[in-house]
Amino acid sequence: MLDVKVECNQTASPKEIQDFVADIDTEVLVGFLAGRQHVPTLHKADTEKPNEKRRGKYVGIDGRDDPQNERAIETAELAKILTFGSANIPARPFIEEGLLSEKEELLKEAEKQTDNARKGQANWAKLGTKAVGAVQKFVRSDYYKTNIPNSSKTIEFKGSDTPLIDGGDLINSLEFVVEGRK
Template sequence: MATVIDINGAYQAILHRLQNMHGNVEVGIFDDGKKEPNKTSVYDVAVYNEYGTSHIPARPFMRQTVDNHEQEWADMAQKLEDRVANGMSVEQALDILGNKAEGHMKETVGRGKFKPNSPKTIKRKGSAKPLIDTGLMRESITYKVNK
């Protein structure tokens, strides 16, 4: 068995940082009061699209993002743990991960595979692109770090 001799306290500092790696990142659209021009909350629009309604087919941009990037995020988190062990703050690491996930979710809204808009919706919007109308929902995707 090897023995670690911690002359300058660096090993203990690393252990302390690793033991105190608490926190998580939430990514999505938070109920912050933003409204679409028709006065519907952006949060509600996101929920309606994610799960569908009697008039709107489900276009699960959040679940699709997780399905497509979960392993990539896990790999990134592992690398970030190593960086935290070498001095990066937990908040910085979570910020990097959240920023990446936010970008992936916004990309999914723009490029995901979703049921097409109805002809009536296309006529009203002037576009066949699902999930993109005013752009406010996509712009509202963000992340927050919780410690």
């Protein structure tokens, strides 16, 4: 879990700090909501052999490339597998790396909203939106294509060499939630 602390450049008494922290008690979480089913993508392999049963709709993911295994997968579960890897898939911690890629910009926004919170005007959704955008931008970059590319089997199956993007359902499902006092 990525945990970021924001510095405040103002002086205050310990009591004022305790009161402020109690009032602000807010977290902005970025990830995938459980319960949402991943929408499978029509692959190159599906269009080349349309009369065969749908083959390998989840190629390489824990036995789901077995044509008899048509079990649906939740978007959150798929993201977990892609983040931590499996026997067939290398780890690509895209949420953490995406947030770190825009760390300075996100910290500036967090500091701005922290200052706004003192005035009772925090807009934590703005921070959440920027965080989701940072991860989406990172996934759409060539970072994984260059550093942890898809296997030749996956490229052949998908018809694409872009890791983590297979129709866009996963990355477009990324959301943020503001917990605590808003």
